[in-house]
Amino acid sequence: MTDFPLFPEQASSVAPLVDGLYLFLVVVTGAVSLLIWLVIFYFAIKYRRRPDNELAQEQEPPAILEMTWTVLPLLIFIGIFIAGSLVFFRMQAVPSNALEVYATGRQWMWKFQHPTGQREINELHVPVGRAVKITMASEDVIHSLWFPVFRVKADVLPNRYRTLWFEATKTGRFHIFCAEYCGTSHSGMIGSVIVMEPTDYQRWLAGGTEGSLASQGEKLFQKYACDTCHLDNGTGRGPVLAGAYGKTRPIEGGASVVIDDNYIRESILRPQAKIAAGFQPVMPTFQGQVSEEDLIRLMAYVKSLPAPQTAAAPPVESTPIPTPTTTNVVTTTNP
Amino acid sequence: MTSTTIDDAPHIEPSPSTQERRNYLNDEYGVLSWLLTKDHKRIAILYLFSVTIFFFVGGIFAFLMRLELLTPEGDMFTSDTYNKLFTLHGVVMIFFFLIPAIPAVMGNFILPIMLGAKDLAFPKINLASWYIYIIGGTFGIIVIITGGVDTGWTFYTPYSTQFSNTKVFATTLGAFITGFSSILTGLNFLVTIHRMRAPGLTWFRLPLFVWSMYATSVVIMLATPVLAITLVMLMVERVLHVGIFDPALGGDPVLYQHMFWFYSHPAVYIMILPGMAIISECVAAFTRKKVFGYKFVAFSSLAIAFLGFLVWAHHLFVAGISVYAALVFSFLTMLVAVPSAIKVFNWTATMYKASVSWNTPMLYVLGFIGLFTIGGVTGLFLGALGVDVHVHDSYFVVAHFHYIMVGGTIMAYMAGLHYWWPKITGRMYPEWWARLSALLVFVGFNLTFFPQFLVGYVGMPRRYHAYAPEFQVLNVLSTAGATVLAMGYLLPMVYFAWSLKFGRKAGSNPWGAVGLEWATTSPPPKENFHETPVVTWEAYDYPAFLKAMKETQHV
Numbered sequence: 073m074t075d076f077p078l079f080p081e082q083a084s085s086v087a088p089l090v091d092g093l094y095l096f097l098v099v100v101t102g103a104v105s106l107l108i109w110l111v112i113f114y115f116a117i118k119y120r121r122r123p124d125n126e127l128a129q130e131q132e133p134p135a136i137l138e139m140t141w142t143v144l145p146l147l148i149f150i151g152i153f154i155a156g157s158l159v160f161f162r163m164q165a166v167p168s169n170a171l172e173v174y175a176t177g178r179q180w181m182w183k184f185q186h187p188t189g190q191r192e193i194n195e196l197h198v199p200v201g202r203a204v205k206i207t208m209a210s211e212d213v214i215h216s217l218w219f220p221v222f223r224v225k226a227d228v229l230p231n232r233y234r235t236l237w238f239e240a241t242k243t244g245r246f247h248i249f250c251a252e253y254c255g256t257s258h259s260g261m262i263g264s265v266i267v268m269e270p271t272d273y274q275r276w277l278a279g280g281t282e283g284s285l286a287s288q289g290e291k292l293f294q295k296y297a298c299d300t301c302h303l304d305n306g307t308g309r310g311p312v313l314a315g316a317y318g319k320t321r322p323i324e325g326g327a328s329v330v331i332d333d334n335y336i337r338e339s340i341l342r343p344q345a346k347i348a349a350g351f352q353p354v355m356p357t358f359q360g361q362v363s364e365e366d367l368i369r370l371m372a373y374v375k376s377l378p379a380p381q382t383a384a385a386p387p388v389e390s391t392p393i394p395t396p397t398t399t400n401v402v403t404t405t406n407p
Numbered sequence: 408m409t410s411t412t413i414d415d416a417p418h419i420e421p422s423p424s425t426q427e428r429r430n431y432l433n434d435e436y437g438v439l440s441w442l443l444t445k446d447h448k449r450i451a452i453l454y455l456f457s458v459t460i461f462f463f464v465g466g467i468f469a470f471l472m473r474l475e476l477l478t479p480e481g482d483m484f485t486s487d488t489y490n491k492l493f494t495l496h497g498v499v500m501i502f503f504f505l506i507p508a509i510p511a512v513m514g515n516f517i518l519p520i521m522l523g524a525k526d527l528a529f530p531k532i533n534l535a536s537w538y539i540y541i542i543g544g545t546f547g548i549i550v551i552i553t554g555g556v557d558t559g560w561t562f563y564t565p566y567s568t569q570f571s572n573t574k575v576f577a578t579t580l581g582a583f584i585t586g587f588s589s590i591l592t593g594l595n596f597l598v599t600i601h602r603m604r605a606p607g608l609t610w611f612r613l614p615l616f617v618w619s620m621y622a623t624s625v626v627i628m629l630a631t632p633v634l635a636i637t638l639v640m641l642m643v644e645r646v647l648h649v650g651i652f653d654p655a656l657g658g659d660p661v662l663y664q665h666m667f668w669f670y671s672h673p674a675v676y677i678m679i680l681p682g683m684a685i686i687s688e689c690v691a692a693f694t695r696k697k698v699f700g701y702k703f704v705a706f707s708s709l710a711i712a713f714l715g716f717l718v719w720a721h722h723l724f725v726a727g728i729s730v731y732a733a734l735v736f737s738f739l740t741m742l743v744a745v746p747s748a749i750k751v752f753n754w755t756a757t758m759y760k761a762s763v764s765w766n767t768p769m770l771y772v773l774g775f776i777g778l779f780t781i782g783g784v785t786g787l788f789l790g791a792l793g794v795d796v797h798v799h800d801s802y803f804v805v806a807h808f809h810y811i812m813v814g815g816t817i818m819a820y821m822a823g824l825h826y827w828w829p830k831i832t833g834r835m836y837p838e839w840w841a842r843l844s845a846l847l848v849f850v851g852f853n854l855t856f857f858p859q860f861l862v863g864y865v866g867m868p869r870r871y872h873a874y875a876p877e878f879q880v881l882n883v884l885s886t887a888g889a890t891v892l893a894m895g896y897l898l899p900m901v902y903f904a905w906s907l908k909f910g911r912k913a914g915s916n917p918w919g920a921v922g923l924e925w926a927t928t929s930p931p932p933k934e935n936f937h938e939t940p941v942v943t944w945e946a947y948d949y950p951a952f953l954k955a956m957k958e959t960q961h962v
Binding site: 075076077078079080089090093094097101104105108109111112115116119120121122137138141142145146149150152153155156157158159160161162163164179212213214216218220221223224225226227229230231232234247249250251252253254255256257258259260262359 | 659694727733734741742752777791793795796874881
């Protein structure tokens with residue numbers, strides 16, 4: 073009980089925007105509410121019932137008054153909508169140079185994986201002044217990753233990846249909370265984000281690791297025998313993965329999908345959902361065999377594969393095909 | 408009881424012979440005469456007892472939670488117990504108190520009388536609705552006794568279907584069954600309002616209570632079946648492991664949230680529209696004026712009912728819907744705020760140059776307008792996407808919806824209970840004590856819930872058994888407020904009970920209010936009116952009414 077803040081610290085680039093909007097709303101709605109109360113109190117006292125009350129002549133309400141208090145609030149509300157949406161766009165637009173971190177929620181802990189291979193539980197080390205993008209999924213129920221000092225939050229789902237980003241502007245140790253009720257120890261599903269100076273962060277990154285995330289993924293790629301079908305020369309039973317990430321691929325049935333984190337995840341867990349055009353549905357499911365963290369490792373490996381030099385990879389098209397029909401295009405987290 | 412209540416009301420004491428007349432309470436005696444009654448007034452009393460029991464059960468859960476939250480550590484209950492407390496608090500308060508309370512108690516009692524009808528259109532269905540409610544409620548009680556449920560009142564999947572090992576099935580079955588009681592009540596109201604208005608009682612002569620109940624009934628009829636469908640799917644997945652919502656079975660957990668909120672957001676309006684109904688009546692009665700902008704207030708109820716169906720996904724802004732969907736629902740959320748604002752402005756304007764009484768119902772009305780305004784404008788914070796991302800699932804949300812549900816609906820319920828108590832029982836409650844309790848409720852409520860806005864923005868998530876130490880001061884304030892609030896709610900239990908025996912006899916029209924319910928005796932006779940009334944006046948026509956009263960007094 074030593075300190076007792078009435079306002080949270082501002083420690084990210086969007087925090088001042090959120091707080092600005094919040095305080096603007098406090099002032100506007102506070103002023104309107106105060107006005108209503110004052111009028112009510114004034115009327116309640118000024119027109120308080122007297123024994124020999126003579127009622128004022130009833131008048132038809134002037135239409136202009138009704139119009140005013142219909143249209144004016146509407147305009148204010150639309151203004152609030154626009155302001156809120158502008159801040160939201162800033163929250164959703166992930167900077168392209170963002171540092172990638174992966175998160176897995178489970179009852180009742182947060183697990184983080186860095187591309188360099190570090191793995192943390194209930195702690196997340198990030199550098200100050202650099203955008204950090206977190207790609208996350210849940211192992212069990214729905215969780216929600218909340219960084220109050222960064223003013224960002226996103227639910228973590230058990231069936232697909234979602235992303236969230238922030239750019240920390242202040243070093244220090246801050247709360248991480250689970251915001252979506254997830255069972256017994258929901259209130260114990262907490263942790264700390266440690267924002268460090270870039271030099272300290274580099275020193276921290278140099279600490280012990282079992283090799284980069286991609287190299288951990290490569291071992292799994294062999295362990296699960298993915299490499300027996302996904303050959304690099306295009307002769308395998310599965311499509312070539314090298315350089316495929318981010319491309320648009322036609323699938324059986326005529327539609328096409330963007331190869332993103334969610335498509336890779338789905339292709340491992342439910343391979344039959346969207347078969348690459350020209351291939352047989354022969355891949356077995358790995359649902360229940362590959363953990364969330366291993367999925368992230370495999371994905372990091374696939375993403376790390378450079379495009380082959382030769383142009384011998386027919387299934388992958390380099391030009392995006394506009395297809396509004398596939399769900400993957402729609403569910404691809406956020407633009 | 409001093410004379411301040413009614414000193415200024417025009418007295419039209421009924422003649423002694425009408426005073427001693429048989430009424431719905433002394434028409435028949437015995438337990439069966441209540442349990443098998445088809446009289447809407449007696450059914451309202453049955454509901455009054457039932458919802459009051461559930462209100463205090465839900466209140467006890469809330470109070471135990473507030474005690475636990477006095478300290479940051481989870482030291483009073485285990486986490487599992489705490490999780491059951493907030494779940495049961497929500498389930499009991501929403502499904503067994505807030506949704507049925509005003510329609511099934513006040514609506515049941517007053518609506519047919521306001522229409523000049525002898526009863527609702529389907530008296531047997533009305534009685535059946537109470538039994539259905541009791542069966543649903545029994546499941547609720549069984550759940551409480553046999554170990555509780557810990558999913559939160561929202562039953563989010565896949566936690567509720569695959570992970571929780573508490574009594575999810577029985578709870579959802581109870582909510583499912585209770586829903587049919589709401590549907591039957593809504594159906595009964597709709598048919599009654601359409602078919603059973605007294606001669607001359609045209610649509611625009613209806614009291615605004617009726618308009619608002621009509622809007623409520625429409626929402627109940629259209630939304631509740633969706634809840635039923637959703638809960639059935641939940642039970643099917645939980646028991647038969649058919650994959651609908653659980654991704655491990657091939658389902659989609661966010662689909663559940665869409666379906667759940669497609670009912671549960673309109674359900675917010677099922678809870679607040681009846682509150683608004685009471686406020687419109689009381690504003691008119693205690694200011695002696697026609698409600699300002701009658702048609703605007705009437706149509707704003709319908710607008711709320713309509714727009715209320717189009718905003719469900721604002722509960723999902725961080726749940727994984729697309730940016731475009733979020734934009735659309737944020738915009739629609741702003742629209743639904745407009746009709747509520749119209750109501751607040753019109754109620755306020757009604758007080759202009761009025762004759763404002765400070766009797767207890769009006770104190771609750773003033774409290775309602777103030778608190779509902781806060782609840783409404785904080786809804787704008789949540790509708791604004793950029794702010795919602797931060798405060799979603801925090802105590803800010805908890806504070807917001809308690810300002811609407813408790814500061815709004817329960818304040819209105821208390822206003823209505825005091826306003827119609829003399830009509831229902833034939834006795835006046837003690838005004839001084841009632842004013843004291845209104846004050847306690849207002850102070851206690853604000854002390855409980857205002858700090859939660861602050862602690863939510865600072866970063867305290869909802870449904871937390873233990874919390875970070877820096878949140879403690881605000882939580883202690885909140886618990887202190889809950890204590891005051893509890894006293895404010897217990898006090899009426901005492902003086903209402905007292906008034907049944909010792910309260911002054913009320914007479915037909917203790918408030919000098921217009922409206923058909925005040926044209927019959929208190930308590931009303933079994934058939935409500937001895938002769939079917941013929942309505943020749945506009946709603947809330949106080950000048951004409953007072954003039955007529957003066958003339959009769961001079962005669």
